[in-house]
Amino acid sequence: MQRSIILLHGAIGASDQLKPLAQKLTGNNFKGYTLDFSGHGQAPFQKQFGIEQFAGELKSFIKKNNLQGVPIFAYSMGGYVALYLAAQNRNLIGNIITLGTKLDWTPEGAQKELKMLDAKIISEKVPKFAEALKQRHGYNWELLLKRTADMMIDLGNSNLLNAEAFSKIKNRVLMGLADSDNMVTVSETDNVASQIKNAERLTLQNTKHPIETVDVNVLGKVITGFCG
Numbered sequence: 001m002q003r004s005i006i007l008l009h010g011a012i013g014a015s016d017q018l019k020p021l022a023q024k025l026t027g028n029n030f031k032g033y034t035l036d037f038s039g040h041g042q043a044p045f046q047k048q049f050g051i052e053q054f055a056g057e058l059k060s061f062i063k064k065n066n067l068q069g070v071p072i073f074a075y076s077m078g079g080y081v082a083l084y085l086a087a088q089n090r091n092l093i094g095n096i097i098t099l100g101t102k103l104d105w106t107p108e109g110a111q112k113e114l115k116m117l118d119a120k121i122i123s124e125k126v127p128k129f130a131e132a133l134k135q136r137h138g139y140n141w142e143l144l145l146k147r148t149a150d151m152m153i154d155l156g157n158s159n160l161l162n163a164e165a166f167s168k169i170k171n172r173v174l175m176g177l178a179d180s181d182n183m184v185t186v187s188e189t190d191n192v193a194s195q196i197k198n199a200e201r202l203t204l205q206n207t208k209h210p211i212e213t214v215d216v217n218v219l220g221k222v223i224t225g226f227c228g
Contacts, residue, residue, distance in 0.1 A: 002031040004067055005227060006093075008058070009034075010076025010100070010211065011148050012117075014041030014136050017211050021073070024220040030227075033070075035061050037081075039144050041136060049147045051077075051160055055085040062092060071095040071227040073219075075211050076102070080161065083173070087165040095227050099176040099219075100209050103161055104188035110156025113183075117149045166195040173199040174226050178207035178214070 005025060007018040015034035022032035036043035037054045046053060058081060062068060071094040074082040079101030086093055102113075119142040123130045133141040175193045177184060193199040202222065207213050 002029055003227070004033060004070050005030050005223070006033045006035075006058075006062070006067065006070055006072045008072060008074040008078025008082060009037070009040065010078055011151075012040070012133065012137075012144055013076070013211070016041065016136065018075070020216045021214075021219060024216045025223060028220055028224045030224070033061075033065065033067065039137075039140070039147060045140065045143070045147070050151045050154060051081055051084055054081045055088065058082070058085055059089065059092065068092060069094045071097070071223075073097045073223055074099070074101070076100045076209070079175075083169060084160055084165070086171050086173075087161070087168040090168070090170055093171065095172045095174070097174045097176060097223060097226055099204070099211075099214070100178055100181055100184050101175070102184045102188070103159075103192045104185070105152075105155040105159040107153075107156040110152045113152050114149050117145045117152075119145050161192075163195060166192060167197075169196050169199075171198065172226075174202055174222070175199055176202045176204060176222070178204050178209055180207060181209045183209045 007022060009015055009017055015036050018034050022034060025032045035057070037057060039045040039049055062070060072082045074096065076099070079098030080103065082093065082096050082098065086096060137144050173196050175189050177186060177189045190201060193201050204214065204218065207215070
């Protein structure tokens with residue numbers, strides 16, 4: 001019998017990036033569910049944009065598909081969404097695996113991230129990336145960058161995941177980090193892992209932050225072992 005799992009994408013990403021992992025997990029007897037958060041991929045923008053909105057969309061997706069108690073693999077921003085939802089709804093989801101999730105948000109840290117979300121600079125200096133964003137998100141890709149930048153500023157000013165939130169998370173959590181991640185630090189990941197009662201840490205070797213650099217064979221084994 002196949003086991004279910006939800007795979008969540010990161011900021012300015014989309015569910016199509018998780019297809020190789022979903023295919024690998026199918027071979028490991030999992031049925032992988034994916035969704036695009038609003039404004040990403042094929043999903044239209046909603047009135048609200050940000051972690052609380054995305055958590056609400058994930059909650060609705062779980063209930064619509066009768067997936068209560070399902071484990072979740074969540075990349076980057078997806079990990080923030082999954083942990084936030086777990087803190088708000090104790091029994092809704094099962095084990096959580098995050099990878100490359102930034103959790104230490106400050107005004108200074110948010111400003112640093114904004115440099116990578118300037119559509120004009122991306123178009124001028126990294127045109128292939130701009131074209132990839134257009135292909136993935138359509139002609140609203142520049143708006144997506146702007147809304148994401150606004151979200152990061154909000155997180156910098158008021159981090160939704162704090163000590164109180166972490167104390168409410170009772171799920172088993174495996175916090176993954178690439179050994180060459182240039183966006184998320186070991187210290188912030190370890191700090192959060194120490195605040196969640198049932199959290200463990202994992203380092204993926206020879207891997208950078210982008211999900212495309214992850215060895216799906218290795219990740220598939222990690223997920224199967226933790227959620228099997």
